[in-house]
Each structure stands twice: as structure tokens, then as C-alpha cells.
Amino acid sequence: MSHQRLTPDKLVDALTPPGVDPAGHRRNHAKGICFTGVFEANGAGSVLSHAQVFTRGQYPVLGRFNVATPDPNAADPTVRVRGLGLRTSTPDGQEWRTAMIDPPVIPASTPQAFYDLLLASASKDPDAMKTYAGAHPEIAAFGAWAHDAPWTGSYAEERFNSLNSFIFVDNSGAERAVRWSLLPAAQPVAVPPEELAKRGPDFLEQEITERVRGGPQHWTVVVTVANPGDPTADPSKPWPEDRRTVDVGTLTVQQIEAEPDGPCRDINFDPTVLPTGIRTSDDPFPAARSSAYAKSYDRRTAEAQSYPRTTTGAKP
């Protein structure tokens, strides 16, 4: 569709549909709420990566629950994809940042295809999506998830996936391609979307605030190791179910804070901010995400006056 060179400006521009004013906000995953907590590593990840974050211990985290929409005022029940941004800091001064979502795959194979998908979904041509899907059959896996996967009533019941593959480097220098996921401790309860629609536009933020006030919420951090030949460069393709997994620890969310004056507001959950012991793989998405997230960050920090830091009343 677009054969000109894809720039971060074009990619970020394409995220915002007509009629949406994103000023001051992230250009995608624009609506969210901050959390703080701890990642408790059990030490098992050390066999895969020499990053300090996998040695047994507790490391502070800062994160953000979000809904995958470019509209900061979107109603929670209208958004299919939910996300989680996470920054884990270790005493050696390094950071592991990741931005994850709840579907098992990305709808597109490459950043260019993702851009074409954005253009197709914003197109006035009624056949644009059909044409796109014809040229990009890999969208079917995401489509099946969007259609069939149950909706839940809480961020705490979501499984979040890195989707992109990264390389873990162990103490001996051996490298393995991995993806990671957060598996919720809370039992997911399927709620029909019609039911969620009755819960109000901010029900996810209100629910997680209440829930964490009642007690910390947990996720198991699981690393999945690719076999040779697995599609590490294509996040639209899941890996077979039988791949080796390693539980590396537990994420605990201890406190929720509103975003306007919260600690996650001005953090860019750039998935290429990695400690030594983790690096990017042949997956082309993290580089594109890094470039586009930086552009989004540059824009929104320059527009900060459009997003006041003081919350007025309706704070969840």
C-alpha cells in the first residue's frame, strides 16, 4: 500500500484517527493507570540470562495498565486489547522495560504491514480491510483471538505477552531466543462484552484500584524458550505449545495511582531498554516500536500543558 520509506512520524501520525485529539497523551495505548510494586525473582531465570534482574531477590517495578486505543477518552468496554507497561530496576543501575498486551500475537508480521493495517482500518474504502487481509493472511490468528477469546472484567485477570522475541544471554555467553508472559494469579472470569458495556467507561481503572486496595495482585513471569527454527522474527506467529518454559518469578502490584500526576506518566515503556543479558533479536518490531515510542514521547512531553497534572474529582 505504502511503498515510501516508513518514518516514525508517519507511523505515529497513522495511529491517530480523525476526530481524536491525543495532545499530551501517548499516541497509542493512550488511556491507562499507573502502578508500583515489586518483581520477586526466584533465581530460575539465571540459567537463561545473566541479567541481575533474574538473580534471586526483590526489585522495584513501575508500571501502567492500559487499553490499546489512540483515544485517551475511550470507554474501557469498547477496547478489545489491553496492555501492561513495566519497568524493573536493579541495583546495578540497569533497567528492563517491556510493554505487553493480552492477545497471543501481533496482527502484522512486520512494522510496514502494521502501518498498512493502520491505513487500511482508517480508510474510507469499504474494501480496504478485505484487501489488506487478502494480502496479509497472518492477521487471521489475531482475528481469531479477537473474536473468540473471552473478555474479562479486570486487568488482574489478564495474561500479558511480550509478543516480540528477544535474546537471553547466559553466563557462558550462550544465546537463546525467548518470549515472556505474565500469567495472572487471579482466576479469569469471562464476562460478555454487553455486560461490560454496562459497567461504565472507566470500569477497568475503577476495578483495579478497588482490587489492589483490597490486596496486592500477582502474576507469574514465564519465559518461553524457542526451539531452533521457530519464527523469532515474526510476532504474528505463535510458537508451538510444547516449548520449554521457565517461571522466573512473581510480579506483585501493590499500589495504583492515577496517571495525570502518577509516576508512569512520563515513562516511555520502550521495549529496547534492556539490561545486559537481554538483547533484541531478529524480530523487527522492537526497533520500530522504540523509534515510534520516542516520537510519541517527544510529542506528548512538548504538549504537556494539554494534559493537566491535577486530577479533578473523577479520579478512580
Add this chain to the structure above:
Amino acid sequence: MNGDSRRFTVPQRVLHWLMAVCILAMLFIGVAMVSTVMPKYLTLVSIHKPLGIAILMLALLRLVVRLRSGAPPLPVDLPEPMRLAARLSHYTFYILMIAMPLIGWGMLSAAAYPVALFGGLHLPAILPQSDSLHALLWDAHFYLAFAFFALILLHVAAALFHALVRRDGVFETMIPVSTHDGGAAAQ
């Protein structure tokens, strides 16, 4: 050779040409970096940061060397406006060589990005996290980069003017080898 007061000293010439290469590379890397979403984006960023810090250290070293060694006198017949331009452009070069890396470092600090160099080596933040500082420094880094490039073009134009039009020896003060004893140098 060190006694030749008509030329910059050897350390000054080495620093000049080394930094010329670094700074030109830096400007092109910067422009390429902010206009791509390809995997080379990460490669370019991973060069841009440590190279910027290297330029900062070289610039500070060069400032010390310049203060100690001085500069060869300009030709006595050089018109005053050109003298002034030479002096101002040199001040501006030093300011930019030192300020640009600091602005970049400060910009990353204000955005709470880790300032990673290589192999796990990282620098401390030099500014508190601040969206307004980030926005200000981002603009400064962007526009000063183009000003820097413009200054380099002026500098090259002036050097060629000295070399080809005035032929007053100013160009020879910074070239890597001497042309006064040209035969020996060429062999």
C-alpha cells in the same frame, strides 16, 4: 616541529581531524536515526550515545590543549571583520562541541531514560525528570545540530578561501602534514 609557531601543535591537529570525523558522523547518524523505524535505528542510537560522550571528552581535552598551546597568529594583513569572524566561529565551535553532548545527556536524563553507553556501562542522570525540560532540550538538540552543520560549512568555506584565494598560510596551520618542507613530508 613543536617549535613551529606558525602551525597548530601535533596534538591540536590530531584532535581537530579526529573530531571532524566524529562530529560529521554524529550529525549524519542523528539525522538518519530520527527518520527510520528499521532495525538500524537501534544500531544508530547505540553509536550516537557513546560517540556523543566521546566527543564531549575530546572537546574538553581540546579546550585544555588550546588554552595551554594557544593558536598560531593570524596573518597581519587579515581584515578585522575576518579576524572577528574567525574568533567568534572558534568560540562557537567549542560551545557547540561541549553543549551538544551535554544537551543530549540532559535530554535523556529529563526523560528518565537510562543513559547506556556499551556493555552495561551507563552514566548517571544529570537532570531531574521533567517533561518541560525534555521538550526544551529536545528542540535545542535538534535545531543546534543544524546550526552546527551550517557552522561546519562556513568553516570549510573559510578554510578554502584561505587556501585557494588568500593563500595566506592559515589553511596550512591545521593540515596534517607540513607543505613548507613539502619534499620531506611527501617522502
